Amino acid sequence: MRKQRRNFDEEHEEHIDESWLIPYADILTLLLALFIVLFASSTVDKSKYESIMEAFKSELTGTKIENKDSGLSIKPSDKESDEKTDQQEQATVPVVEEAQSKEEIELEQLKQQLTKYIEDNNLQAVITLQDTKRGVEISLKDVILFDPGKADLKAISFKTLDVLVGLSKTVTNPISIEGHTDNVPIKNSKYQSNWELSSARAVSVLHFFESKSIAKERLQFVGYGEYQPLFPNDTKEHKQANRRVNIVILRKG
Template sequence: MKKRGGGEPEKDNKERWLITYSDLITLLLIFFVVMYTLSKIDANKYYAIASSLAKTMGGSQSIMDNAGAAIVPGAAREKSNEQGMPESVEQRNMESIKRQIQDYIDKNGLSGKVTVAIEERGVVVSFQDVVLFPLGVADLNPSSTQIVDKIGAILHQTNNYIRVEGHTDNLPIRTSKFPSNWELSLARAASVVHRLIEYSGIPAERLSATGYGEYRPRRPNDSDANRQQNRRVDIVVLRTKFEGAEPAAVTGQPQPVNQPNKE
């Protein structure tokens, strides 16, 4: 090697590339650690923390009201319902309600007579009429009250609106009490509503009763077996996005006063 200025000869450092290589490997390791950490973000926990901080600081529900697209899939701000709850949280709540009711059905031998499912409109608990009512009657069987009370205790966990729907088959009914299937189906729905209010403690403002008569059949009314499927009462836990279809209550209004009957 040549000497510089008469000094010692320069050393040919052939391993200098190792420094650059090790720096690159270190940066790649850090990059993948960061990406792995971001992939484990729980969007619901993030939402809850963000909402809590925003409320504490007197701000809005969201820390980033005009946030752009998220880098990590799934970490974007999730669509919320009218109550400010992420829709995935409401879905998990409904799945929990369905699971509890299904466990009760299985443990008490009610399969085939009581069913529960999650539909687009919410959780639907369906009772065949023989479980709750004698034929052509709107008063609950004494043996059925325990079933309604147990399921009502599970439904008490949710703050969603609950609609009770009465259904009949197409066989005509004409009695002094029920001139048509409309009245029978509505009276049955109302009986279940009263039971849920009085014994399950569900607030009355969250409940409604609807009578569909013979006009929402599950099966064609062409056999006894199909007509049996159509005679039913459904309890529907409505998803929040459908609450807009329910009439809104005006707060601050005076409560009705019971007036004495006029002779």
């Protein structure tokens, strides 16, 4: 009985040595950390690489990394994001400014040429010019274009319109042709109101421009009738000023 118990104690005292598991687990952990570092470092820049090396050093030595955002994080820092945004803005803004500057230079040249033509031909009484937010606005009084109550262009208007067409071809901007009247009711069976008359006059000018090879997609028209007067319709002079067709070289922006 005592011999059997001794054999049992000897067998009980024998056990498998598991001390090898500790270094094996350490090796696996280090290998995993190495592969993560290699993967992460393939997508980072120099500063990020240095941070990763710090993390790797910490993993091997057990030292603490002071900045919780450094190391293996692939999220770019705020500074990096700001630098990239600034670079993108700097690359985009000059292109936009250059395009805008080119358009403004062309419109300024167009305005100078129009001003010279008006002055050289003493047309200040019937043609006015403005540079507005919309664009370069050329306003022609109806007396230079039409007979009273009609929308057919007078032959004497062709020379002036030819010049305006030629200058309009120096730019590629859209062109809006806008008809206006005074508040005197139309006494013509062909047009039911000043809206129809102002629209018909704008269309006549538009067709003239189109016949001179101005691209159709650049052209548009509108008839305002009596509802956008320059002056109160209280005098003959004011009514004459309100009867007009505006040719507006529109800004693209």
